[in-house]
Amino acid sequence: MYKYDVYDQQIVNERVAQYRDQVQRRLSGELTEDEFRPLRLQNGLYMQIHAYMLRIAVPYGLLSSKQMRMFAHIARKYDRGYGHFTTRQNIQFNWIKLEETPDILADLASVEMHGIQTSGNCIRNITSDEFAGVAPDEIVDPRPYAEILRQWSTFHPEFAYLPRKFKIAISGAAEDRAAIAVHDIGLSAIRNAQGEIGFRVLVGGGTARTPIIGSEICDFVPWQHMLTYIESIMRVYNQYGRRDNMYKSRIKILVKALGIEEFRRQVEADWADIKGGPGTLTVEEVKRVAEYFAPPGYEVSAEKDPALDLFKEQNKAFADWMQRNVRPHKMPGYAAVLLSLKKTGVAPGDVTADQMDRIADMADRYSFGELRATHKQNLVLADVKQSDLVSLWKEASAHGLATPNIGLLTDMICCPGADFCTLAFARSIPLAKMISDRFDRADFLHDIGEIELNMSGCVNACGHNHVGHIGIIGVDKKDGGEWYQVSIGGAQGNQAAIGKILGPSFNFQQMPEVIDRILQVYLRERLEEEPFIDTVRRIGVEPFKEWVYATPIEADDSVDKTNYGFMEKPDHYTVQRKSRL
Template identity: 60%
Template sequence: MYRYDEVDYRIVRERVEQFRDQTRRFLAGELSEDEFRPLRLMNGLYIQRHAPMFRIAIPYGHLASRQLRRLAHIARTYDKGYGHFTTRQNMQFNWPALERVPDILSELADVEMHSIQTSGNCVRNTTTDAFAGVAADELIDPRPYCEIIRQWSTLHPEFAFLPRKFKIAVSGSVDDRAATLVHDVGLHVVRAADGEIGFKVIVGGGLGRTPIVGEVIREFLPTRHILTYLDAILRVYNRYGRRDNKFKARIKILVKALTPQGFAAKVEDEWLHLKDGAATLRDEDVAHYASFFGAPAYETLSPNPEAFTAKLAEDRAFARWVEQNTRTHRQPGYRSVVLSLKKTGVPPGDITAEQMEAVADWSERFGFGEVRVAHEQNVILPDIKESDLYEVWQLARSQGFATPNIGLLTDIICCPGGDFCSLANARSIPVAEAIQRKFDDLDYLHDLGEIDCNFSGCMNACGHHHIGNIGILGVDKNGEEWYQITLGGSQGNHTAIGKVIGPSFAQADVPLAFEKIMNLYVEQRQDGERFIETVRRIGLEPFKERVYAKHH
């Protein structure tokens, strides 16, 4: 876990006092709305439909238990007793009073947190695999590199006013669990023929109005060069990216306009001036940051202890939860536990102050005081002994965290939608709940198997609907809320953009459309095929026919 040094503390504290004065001046009428807007955005403060929305950075999805407790305290003291985890591993509060936001910033600074660059046209929170450091298939721990990128990008004067927001994801595993192909820049670890570890550099991915899968512009970049190469990419984007049209300002549009080869050539030309320069990482630099992410004091354990396997055999509900909501660990005798924030009836990604405190307690009692936030909007306890899993499961059930649906249809990624967001065309939370209620039968849900369902309330695609096996997009038709369904999207190593199956649906008809899609899948699947495999094999046409047939 990264710890602030004296410089970090000072920078963050000075930003708090700076914003406190800016807020005071705005409330006193000394700053206009136009003058205040860039200042509040630099500090993660949006004006939403009903109240300000405040976004707090959770660097690469890592939280210490004391930080999670502070978020619980903030939820209780300054908001309505809950927070919302986003697809970018951050936390949002939807009801803070503007005049109290500087106090929240001060509370965050006490526990080494801030909201700097969670908004605005700058480099946003760098994201990574929620299982970084504990994943069994990891080639390199990406967290030291995420921290290095965070330090480089925070308050970087050259990149504070980019043409548009800029998002970087890093994956250190064979399987890409960080969605690197749909980020402005994705860094995916690769091993060269001689054994050297480096990164494949992917540029120009993104969702939103124009969903595009990123292009590889460099097959192998030695790790020591990541900052100079990122400098080169951002300089090219800063220079050539469009500023006349915000819908065409993202780097993906520039890469398309220049062609990937043309863009790569400009980056390589720029890099000639930067390569081996002052920002080249030395071994001691990497070692310094890696030292913050050392392995905790694991015990030497045998995997699958007797008491654990006995409980699996005698308690079917527990066995199902272990199968669905825990992940293998690089340390024998341990697992990572995914706490589902997708219980039916609860907005996906929402967590109460009481639940935050419970998770903080469990992380200390059963682990090493560390919690992760997944971009699927669930919470992870990364280091749990298998012998403790039964007790953790019972505690998770008591807090509503044990729905065994991770990776299944009801584990819906979902933006806050029209209930909160002023940009949304339609509400997402009630429709997600209606789908969850439709498929509340856990036996049927497990029989359907692995299905990614992603939901966005507007074209900004905060719910990543384009890369869901099933995607839902809220659209506005003459002032009414309608919903478009896409099929065939996926994330990971074989990222694909889903295709719209036909005309949009009224809110009440969405669950029935899902039921028809699932019925056809069950009829057509072969030999344990996953949903996405069936869709790719038979194509969209049979699904269209079934969904839009009048009497089926």
């Protein structure tokens, strides 16, 4: 993985010193909250309902075991013993004291990490495929290009104050596992007819208030010109993106207003002036960065392990885990392993400090000291010998990290929701727990197969609900209760789509029955072994809508809210919820 040079380290160290002075001035009253707010946001510090939240950048999801142990240290010393992995491949700590944040950032700097550009109207964390470098279907390893983008975008003076936040995702494989179609810019590596490497570029994708699948702006940009082409997109957006209305300030609104043809024309005109200029990548530069991502010291190993097959036959739990949590590897004798952060009863994406330490140990023991965070809120050990899979499974099981549910209903994407976030209309974590409790039956989950259930507490859609096979989003209603709108048919990947809304919203206690009725239609209508999303595409939304609304859904008043993480709302909840972080 990439290692800081002296310049990287100096930049981060100086930012910590600068921020420490800013915090002292805020605590002394020299800075008002309005003056301090943009300064803290530049370092990833948000004001939430109960405390400050600190978001830490994990570039393209890649972590060392040393960095994971630092997360464990921060969770114990400064938080409440856990952290939360997000859909941006970052980690958040939700119970932070302002006066301790400079020390946290100093601790992070000691392991080459920071919170810079995890907030604000700038280019955010570059995200990528969690199986980068090991996937059998990979065309090119995207990590060197992601790192080049990270270095280029960090403190870029022209793009420090964009109309709105900006997100870039890059995929290097035949199958898109980075959700590039719902990013401001999505890059997909391809080869042209001559075998040359380049990138298909999508622009204007996103979820939130206006969910849109990105439009293709160029079908092939040679790798040498990746940066200059992206720069031209950014310059057109920076000049013409709306700044008068934050809800219409994203690049997707500009692309929609101009139309992709006119937007492309303006980008091409700008690009003509800078193509071939200083931003052009060279073989030497790409090779220099790529050396940080050289393959580890793989051992020559047999592709099949007879002992592994025998253990699978004798142990159903292990066989289920192998089926759901283990992925192919381009090297014979190796596998990529997903550690599930979706154990029933636990908030999706949450990891305790003790688990972080154990994960770091497993990374050292089984995966060359590295691991990855996924945008679906799980973790990956990317380089595990097949002969170590049984030992790894036993260890992961002992620490609650081996739930065999990857890709199944209980492998939910879920934002923190109104338990923490000042913007949310409804709580996500309690609902995720309630749905998991209702459907946590292994045989049932495996029978219904792959279903992506994504959940957000508000229209900002941090939980990617619009591209969930089943999407749930909290909506604002005047009665002050918690209400959820449901969509189906969304998808990410190569067949990305925005889900269609079923109809009127439901309250908290109705939601498990809503999910149950959706599954009933699927089980009734599916063809043999047909996945849920294929059934939805074949029969459409109407059969689901008819059955869900066929008879009234009674609220289950017997639900004990204390079992689902409900918190009493502070008196200032409404005021803070309508504030801007």
